[in-house]
Amino acid sequence: MPDKPLRVIHIMSEFGGGISSFILDKAEALANQDVQIDILTFDTPSARLEQAIAATGGQIYKVPNPVKESLMQSVKQTNAIFKQLPKNTLVHCNYGMDLALIFYLVAKKNRLKFAIHAHTAEPDNTNNARRYINRWMADYKLSCGLGATENIFGRQALENNDVVHIPNSINIHNFLGQNKAASLKSEAYGQENQHKFIISQIARFHEVKNHAFSLEVIEELAKTELDFLWLFFGQGKLEDEIKQAVAERKLEGYVKFMGRRNDISELYQTMDLMVLPSHFEGLSTVAIESQASGKKILLSDIQTCETDLDLGLVEFLPIDNGAQDVEAWVQVILANQQPADVSSELIQEKFEQKKFTSATSAALYVEFLKGNISSYRI
Known part of the structure; x- marks a missing residue:
């Protein structure tokens, strides 16, 4: 050429x-x-x-x-x-x-x-x-x-x-060094949720994104003492089905549907933990954005290792063994309530290097x- x-x-x-x-x-x-x-x-x-x-x-x-x-x-x-x-x-x-x-x-x-x-x-x-x-x-x-x-x-x-x-x-400058979490939490999720542990899944409502598995995790997590709110961001053909399942399981107090948002880069700062239990991914942009924001993310173990940018923010977990894997996700979530301590300088260095x-x-x-x-x- x-x-x-x-x-x-x-x-x-x-x-x-x-x-x-x-x-x-x-x-x-x-x-x-x-x-x-x-x-x-x-x-x-x-x-x-x-x-x-x-x-x-x-x-x-x-x-x-x-x-x-x-x-x-x-x-x-x-x-x-x-x-x-x-x-x-x-x-x-x-x-x-x-x-x-x-x-x-x-x-x-x-x-x-x-x-x-x-x-x-x-x-x-x-x-x-x-x-x-x-x-x-x-x-x-x-x-x-x-x-x-x-x-x-x-x-x-x-x-x-x-x-x-x-x-x-990604434009990494949209994700680095933002400190609006406290005010944004109340504004985005309601004052009653501003002190809750925020778990987020950003994905279209499609079978491949495995929202059904997430509901199993939410149901078990609700039995623990963790005061949490699970956010579903996105739209898709299964959205109504997942909403109905949340209502049937009486999980409305633990789940909030956020739709598709244009301010995700800011909202990452309000999130405590990201999850993506997908059946398949090429290389998830959400996983990249999460790491740019300095947020921990749990991924299904079918996702490729190059998704991890060596910042200590990614953990891969299985999703195919039923209740055993659901319990594993619950325990890992409970063990990751403390925020990560990764500097903006190290994040930028790794992103540029890779x-x-x-x-x-x-x-x-x-x-x-x-x-x-x-x-x-x-």
């Missing part, structure tokens, strides 16, 4: 998840630099994402969803967009099979290079044949973590060392776009 100008168009289905956060982070970090970022999406992005893309000189193109709306119209409109792009534009597809195949064919028709970015370790509908096709389609292989790489491209890709792992980075800050991750992305690197491991 030529040095200048650097052009990339991201394929993004929906706004509001980890993929749009990744694109937003890169766009904001690369504003007014020599990288133009466009987006092709099926959804309506936020004003913040629109502003970030515009600051790179890019545009946002909306096309019909080829699966849920019209395959023919989606391909027709995508082809018209790709046809007018400069030939040095990289098509950065944030999905593997099946969406990737559609956009791969249109990209190749227009002689554009094609990258597949592995974002998930969830093995649903993934097998060796599909991994082979993903490798075949990808002129460049990108990933957020080792688990996602193996899931989307297969172990062979890890052994060949031909994947560029781009960290799910390229999890917006600036360091964006610099790595630019080196990839320039063709200077073809492999990087977190």
